[in-house]
Amino acid sequence: MIPRPQLLNELSASCELTAGSIVSGDLADAVRHALPLLDLRPGDSGEIDVRLDPGLGEEAYRLTTGSRGVEIAAGGRAGAFYAAQSLHQLLPDASYRFSTRASWPVPGVRIEDAPRFAWRGVHLDVARHFLPKREILRLIDLLAVHKLNRLHLHLVDDQGWRVESRAYPLLQEVASHRPRTAVNHHGEPAAYDEVPHGGYYTLDDLAEMGAYARARCVTIVPEIDVPGHASAVLAAYPALGATGERHDVLDRWGISPAILAPLPPTVEFLTTIFDELIGALGETPYVHIGGDEVVLDHWAASAEITAYRDSLGLATANDLQAWFLRQLADALAERGARAVVWDEAFVSGGLRQDTIVMPWRGMGVGRRAAAAGHDVVATPVFPLYLDYAEAGSPDEPMAIGDAITVEDVAAFEPAPGDWTPEERARVLGAQAQLWTERVPDARTVDYRLWPRACALAEVAWSGGAQADFDGRLAEHLGRLDAIGVEYRPLAGPHPWQRRRPHRAGRTQVRAVMERIDEMTHDAESTRPSV
Structure with a gap:
C-alpha cells in the first residue's frame, strides 16, 4: 500500500x-x-x-x-x-x-x-502551459488515491492569466493567451513554435473544481503571483504597472522586470480578484500571493512610487514590497483566508505572523521562517521540483535540469531531525512543484509527476519512506496502469515518451543549488530589520 x-x-x-x-x-x-x-x-x-x-x-x-x-x-x-x-x-x-x-x-x-503532516500537496503551474478543466478534475482524483490533500494552482504568470474576472474582463480577453511559445533549451538561440497558446477557467469552472476537490478531501490553493511576474496582467491593464507602459504576454521563459505598482488602485484590483476567487471556489482557507523573483528596479525609478513609499515612512523598496504583501494578507484575513508566500517574501520581512512560507530555495531559509514563528510547507527545489528530469540519460524528455529521482524524493525529510522541536512543529507538511515551461500537455504532466508523487505521498503521510517502499511502489504501478496514468517506467521512458535529448548530469543540479544558495545569501544580507 x-x-x-x-x-x-x-x-x-x-x-x-x-x-x-x-x-x-x-x-x-x-x-x-x-x-x-x-x-x-x-x-x-x-x-x-x-x-x-x-x-x-x-x-x-x-x-x-x-x-x-x-x-x-x-x-x-x-x-x-x-x-x-x-x-x-x-x-x-x-x-x-x-x-x-x-x-x-x-x-x-x-x-x-493517521497522517504525519496536515499539508500533503502538489503544485501545478497552469500559467506557462494551460490544462483544461477535465485534466484538473482527473488530477484531483489521482491526488485523492494517494491521500494527497492540497492542489496548489499557479494561475498567473508572465506567460498567461488563467481565470475569468467579471470585474476585469480584459484579463481573459487579452492576458489569457500568447501568439507563440519558446521551445529552445537553456543557452541556445531563441526558437519558437509559432503556435498560439492560451486558455482560462471560468468562475463556474472554479466552482465545480472546488466542489469536486472538497468531495475528495482535497483543498485547492489558488495562486495570484504578485507583484512580479506581471507581464500578462500589464498586457491587459498597463495602468496597474510601475511605468504605465503596456507589456506583451511573454512568449519566453525567465524572469521579467514587469511589476505591478504598489499603489491603492492595485490593492483594490487584487482584493476584487480575491473576492471573485473565494466566491467561486467556496471554502478557500488559503490563497497564495507569490512574492518571488521580484525585480524592484521600476519601483526605485518611479517618482510617484518613491513618494508613496516615503509617505508610508518606509526606507527601501524591499520595505515597500513587504508592506504591499501585508496589505494583501490583511485583506485575505478579513475574508477568512491565510496568505501563503514563497520564501523571498519572508526574507523581505514584515509578513503577518499567520502567513505560511514555502521555502523553495532550500530548507535553510525554511528553518529561519519556522524559527521566526511562521508555519512552513517544505517545497525545496531539490528534491521536490518535479520539472527536473528523473535521469541524466539522453532518452529523457526535455526538462529544466536533471536529475531528481524517485529515491531522492523518498529520502526527503520535511521536518529535519536537527531542527528544534519548536521548529519541527511549524512544518505543516510537504509539497511537490511541477512548473510547466517544458511540460506542454497532460501526458507530460503524468510522466513528470508519477511515480515521484507516489514517493511524496509516502513522505508527506508517514514522515518518510517506510520499509519496502521500492517493492510496494513496483506493485502500485499496476494500479496506475489500470487507472490509465502515463507514468515514467522505473527502467526509463517508453519509446514514445522519449523526446528531444539533453545531456547534463548531477553537476547541473549542483550548479542550480549553488546559485540558489547565493540568492538566499544575497537576499538575507539585504533583509530589513523587522
Missing part, C-alpha cells in the same frame, strides 16, 4: 466485495466518493459499515476486514475517505477499472492510521 499505514496486521478471515455492495453508517457518503468504480449503494446495513469515532483525529481511521465484512471507524469525513482508499488498495488492480457484475476478494486486515 502507498502510503504505508502506521499499523497493518493481517487477519485470517476474509470477505468479498461486489459492484453494488451496500455501504451504511454515519460517513457512508465519503466511502462512496472514494470508491466510485465499485458503484456502492447506501443502505441501513451492508458489506461496509462506517462509523464516526470522535476520539480519532479528523483524518485518522481504523479499518477492519474479515468475516463480518468491512468495518471503518473514522474521526471525520476525511478519515472515512482515506480508509476507503486503503480498502481499495487491498483489492486487485482490476478494481480500478470500470466493470459490471464484478466481485473482488478482500483479505483480512486490521489497519490503524
